Amino acid sequence: MKISYNWLKDYVDFKKTPTQLAEDLSLFGQEVESIKKLDDDTILDLEITPNRGDCLSILGMAREISALYNIPLKQSSFSELSRIEESAKIDKKIEVKVSGPEICPRFSARIIDNIKINPSPDWLKKRLQSYGFRSINNVVDVTNFVMVATGQPLHAFDYNKIKDGNFTIRLSKKDEEVITLDSVNRKLCEGIIIIEDDEKIYDLAGIMGGFKSEVDEKTSTIVLTAAIFDPILIRRASKFLNHTTDSSYRYERGVDYEGNLYGLNLAAQLIKELIPDAKASELIDQKNQPFKEQNISYDPVKINRLLGTKLTSEEIAANLIRLNFRIKDSTARVPSYRLFDVKIWQDLAEEVARIYGYNNLDKNNLDKQVAPRNKEFSGTEKIKDELAVLGFTETLSYSFIDKNKLEILNLKASKQPQIEKSLLSEIEYLRPNLLSSLLSVITKNPWAPEVKIFEMEAVFEKDTEKWQLGIATTGKSDDLLKSALKKLNINSMIKNVDQKILDYFKIRRPVKHIIVDIDNIELPTGDYSLKISRTKYKPISKFPPTVRDLAFLVDVNVSSVELIDKITRTDEHILLVELFDEFSSNKFGPNKKNVAFHIWLQDLKNVLSENKVTDIIAKIIVMMNSQYRAKLRSK
Amino acid sequence: MNGHLNPLTQFLRLSLKYFSERGFEIVEGPEIETEWFNFDALNVPADHPSRDIQDTFWLKDGRVLRTHTTATDVRHIQENKLKPPFKFVVPGRCFRNEATDQTHEHTFYQIDGIDIDKDLNMTNLIGLLDGYMKELFGANVKTRVRPHLYPFVEPGMDLDIQLPDGSWREMLGSGMAHPIVLKNMGIDPGKWQGIMWGMGIDRYMMQYFKIDDIRLTYSGDLRFLKQF
Numbered sequence: 001m002k003i004s005y006n007w008l009k010d011y012v013d014f015k016k017t018p019t020q021l022a023e024d025l026s027l028f029g030q031e032v033e034s035i036k037k038l039d040d041d042t043i044l045d046l047e048i049t050p051n052r053g054d055c056l057s058i059l060g061m062a063r064e065i066s067a068l069y070n071i072p073l074k075q076s077s078f079s080e081l082s083r084i085e086e087s088a089k090i091d092k093k094i095e096v097k098v099s100g101p102e103i104c105p106r107f108s109a110r111i112i113d114n115i116k117i118n119p120s121p122d123w124l125k126k127r128l129q130s131y132g133f134r135s136i137n138n139v140v141d142v143t144n145f146v147m148v149a150t151g152q153p154l155h156a157f158d159y160n161k162i163k164d165g166n167f168t169i170r171l172s173k174k175d176e177e178v179i180t181l182d183s184v185n186r187k188l189c190e191g192i193i194i195i196e197d198d199e200k201i202y203d204l205a206g207i208m209g210g211f212k213s214e215v216d217e218k219t220s221t222i223v224l225t226a227a228i229f230d231p232i233l234i235r236r237a238s239k240f241l242n243h244t245t246d247s248s249y250r251y252e253r254g255v256d257y258e259g260n261l262y263g264l265n266l267a268a269q270l271i272k273e274l275i276p277d278a279k280a281s282e283l284i285d286q287k288n289q290p291f292k293e294q295n296i297s298y299d300p301v302k303i304n305r306l307l308g309t310k311l312t313s314e315e316i317a318a319n320l321i322r323l324n325f326r327i328k329d330s331t332a333r334v335p336s337y338r339l340f341d342v343k344i345w346q347d348l349a350e351e352v353a354r355i356y357g358y359n360n361l362d363k364n365n366l367d368k369q370v371a372p373r374n375k376e377f378s379g380t381e382k383i384k385d386e387l388a389v390l391g392f393t394e395t396l397s398y399s400f401i402d403k404n405k406l407e408i409l410n411l412k413a414s415k416q417p418q419i420e421k422s423l424l425s426e427i428e429y430l431r432p433n434l435l436s437s438l439l440s441v442i443t444k445n446p447w448a449p450e451v452k453i454f455e456m457e458a459v460f461e462k463d464t465e466k467w468q469l470g471i472a473t474t475g476k477s478d479d480l481l482k483s484a485l486k487k488l489n490i491n492s493m494i495k496n497v498d499q500k501i502l503d504y505f506k507i508r509r510p511v512k513h514i515i516v517d518i519d520n521i522e523l524p525t526g527d528y529s530l531k532i533s534r535t536k537y538k539p540i541s542k543f544p545p546t547v548r549d550l551a552f553l554v555d556v557n558v559s560s561v562e563l564i565d566k567i568t569r570t571d572e573h574i575l576l577v578e579l580f581d582e583f584s585s586n587k588f589g590p591n592k593k594n595v596a597f598h599i600w601l602q603d604l605k606n607v608l609s610e611n612k613v614t615d616i617i618a619k620i621i622v623m624m625n626s627q628y629r630a631k632l633r634s635k
Numbered sequence: 636m637n638g639h640l641n642p643l644t645q646f647l648r649l650s651l652k653y654f655s656e657r658g659f660e661i662v663e664g665p666e667i668e669t670e671w672f673n674f675d676a677l678n679v680p681a682d683h684p685s686r687d688i689q690d691t692f693w694l695k696d697g698r699v700l701r702t703h704t705t706a707t708d709v710r711h712i713q714e715n716k717l718k719p720p721f722k723f724v725v726p727g728r729c730f731r732n733e734a735t736d737q738t739h740e741h742t743f744y745q746i747d748g749i750d751i752d753k754d755l756n757m758t759n760l761i762g763l764l765d766g767y768m769k770e771l772f773g774a775n776v777k778t779r780v781r782p783h784l785y786p787f788v789e790p791g792m793d794l795d796i797q798l799p800d801g802s803w804r805e806m807l808g809s810g811m812a813h814p815i816v817l818k819n820m821g822i823d824p825g826k827w828q829g830i831m832w833g834m835g836i837d838r839y840m841m842q843y844f845k846i847d848d849i850r851l852t853y854s855g856d857l858r859f860l861k862q863f
Binding site: 028031232253307309353363367368369389419430457537538 | 638643646665683684692732734758765779783828846853855858
């Protein structure tokens with residue numbers, strides 16, 4: 001929510017810059033996501049958590065600032081306004097009927113005559129702009145202004161468009177319809193709060209006004225209304241209609257019953273300022289449900305025990321009082337605007353901690369202690385280590401699969417758990433086994449000289465879920481997979497992938513795989529490795545790499561790890577260097593070994609030209625020659 | 636000629652090590668969850684805006700792809716009839732119904748932790764998590780905490796670390812176990828107090844390795860995987 005720094009100052013006088021304010025608010029629990037200058041003002045964009053509907057207004061945030069800095073609100077800006085000046089006698093009236101008190105606990109209104117619809121003055125447009133509202137006309141703008149200022153959503157109806165001033169508030173029946181202000185005809189389900197007269201439904205209460213009661217340039221009398229509606233009904237309606245407004249957003253989170261009249265009267269007063277001839281009627285205030293005060297008893301000992309503090313009862317009370325709680329004998333009366341989120345003593349503890357300052361709390365770490373061992377976890381992690389030692393790379397793939405892939409793999413979509421209302425076709429079903437994932441990885445790496453991968457993840461069918469190990473290699477040889485089977489003591493078949501499937505996945509070489517459920521593997525014992533790679537990620541290019549092989553004869557004692565490092569540093573276009581062969585033989589001469597590398601080259605801005613590749617390879621050969629007396633072996 | 640473990644796996648192990656050294660058992664749970672364990676048991680009722688915080692993948696059969704490994708907490712306690720004191724961590728894959736881009740993914744990994752004991756309090760929680768950050772990022776890293784809403788804890792908080800450029804990066808969500816959640820675990824909130832926290836591993840891993848795109852972990856791109 002966008003909050004204007006200048007607008008806040010109308011409600012509370014604090015001496016902090018926008019940046020300081022933002023920092024302090026974030027530490028107080030009101031996260032400021034961005035700060036932007038707007039002419040002579042600064043706009044703070046806040047992330048308000050769903051439990052703090054009371055913060056969805058300037059007044060609400062001013063209260064937070066008041067508690068944070070221990071500065072009182074400006075009295076002149078916040079007063080009851082229970083009697084606005086000169087409420088006139090108007091011979092127009094409305095009749096408010098509510099089908100159930102819990103639907104609309106409070107409904108207040110003023111009828112205002114002599115309305116002249118005009119553009120708004122600049123100061124009002126500016127305030128609206130700071131929040132993100134467009135200016136519409138003086139009356140609508142006042143209602144939006146007051147909603148943002150006070151948190152009370154308001155709506156102005158054209159009095160003459162309503163038959164007999166009839167405000168019947170009830171729940172909709174299935175398939176009833178209403179045309180809203182945006183000219184959309186909305187079909188309702190049952191249970192949505194609507195307002196009607198005996199001719200038509202003219203308001204989607206709490207969400208959006210109706211087209212048929214809309215204020216327009218000819219409107220001469222309005223009914224200015226401020227209501228409290230049931231949060232759950234508003235939320236359900238908003239979800240059903242797939243329509244959220246600034247108004248419904250506030251209702252869902254709870255609007256302050258006791259703040260209702262302030263909002264209404266502030267709006268009436270502003271309209272009178274903008275339209276001097278306007279006459280506002282007496283206050284109509286229908287309390288369908290009384291205000292229910294909430295008191296929470298607390299035990300200072302328990303609060304200290306929860307927070308890890310040593311606060312006295314007085315200190316705890318003082319902290320709560322700063323937030324407008326009224327304290328009497330370890331019982332806190334919750335301010336009316338906090339009813340929706342402060343319900344138990346632990347909520348009070350959080351408020352105490354906020355004022356105390358979370359960062360003033362001590363740090364008392366737990367002692368070291370031996371943990372019971374999860375043999376399954378250790379065993380599966382050890383399998384990963386054993387495969388890595390054999391030269392496999394662990395991949396992780398999404399758990400989803402689409403219908404086409406299921407078909408090509410000869411699997412039934414009907415057996416697979418299916419996602420409701422998915423936005424993407426790739427995200428429709430959960431995968432039944434790891435084959436499609438492994439193949440997708442191979443598709444992605446056509447330039448890799450060989451692909452040796454494994455995945456260990458969950459797979460799904462109907463309502464079962466199990467862990468599976470999938471291992472795959474490209475190329476004609478079985479050997480590596482055979483060594484995997486042997487090392488892990490797995491009794492499973494090596495399978496070849498059908499040409500038809502390879503074609504679908506655009507894979508142009510043979511693929512062999514092993515897929516086995518974890519339950520069918522005897523888990524190895526022992527600890528898994530805690531080594532973490534020390535490399536910093538080198539960004540990979542949008543363009544495909546070029547891979548060249550180089551083989552050298554070097555002294556037996558030269559470390560291949562060192563060679564990899566040295567070669568990589570030869571040129572910035574070298575992304576990776578992989579050792580794929582290393583062996584000594586007398587035919588190389590005494591104390592010599594053969595080392596062979598895949599050199600992966602890339603350019604971040606383009607595909608590398610053949611010339612450039614040749615140059616880099618030459619550089620490597622020169623370096624190897626001069627530093628290691630390495631002889632290039634031609635393939 | 637060694638192969639490679641996914642950098643995520645490497646990080647998961649390192650993160651778990653810190654908690655294992657403090658007595659936390661490693662527990663795993665299912666990726667498809669019931670609405671009860673993923674939401675209701677954790678004080679996230681239907682018809683409440685808190686449900687909006689997490690965009691969820693719902694299955695046609697009414698189950699849910701778990702949005703956090705916190706879902707396993709109540710399940711594990713219930714299925715094993717655990718009685719306090721106990722502590723465990725839950726690593727695992729989670730899902731959020733979000734459009735993917737450089738910093739957003741629909742698939743990610745979390746570690747969730749819980750410790751229930753007689754006199755655990757917020758200073759223990761802050762100490763534990765501050766120590767965790769120092770283990771991962773070095774003893775000189777500065778941390779700070781801020782109040783935040785998570786329906787299953789009260790008080791709730793976020794923990795940030797300070798980056799080299801001075802800005803703060805959010806790393807963990809945490810708090811004191813909410814009494815409703817304790818009751819759903821069959822635990823008396825009058826006697827026992829719990830600390831709970833959760834951390835997305837992907838973000839931490841990206842921070843450590845200077846990876847700029849969260850999708851790389853699941854891309855299967857060997858140019859990425861072979862670097863680690």
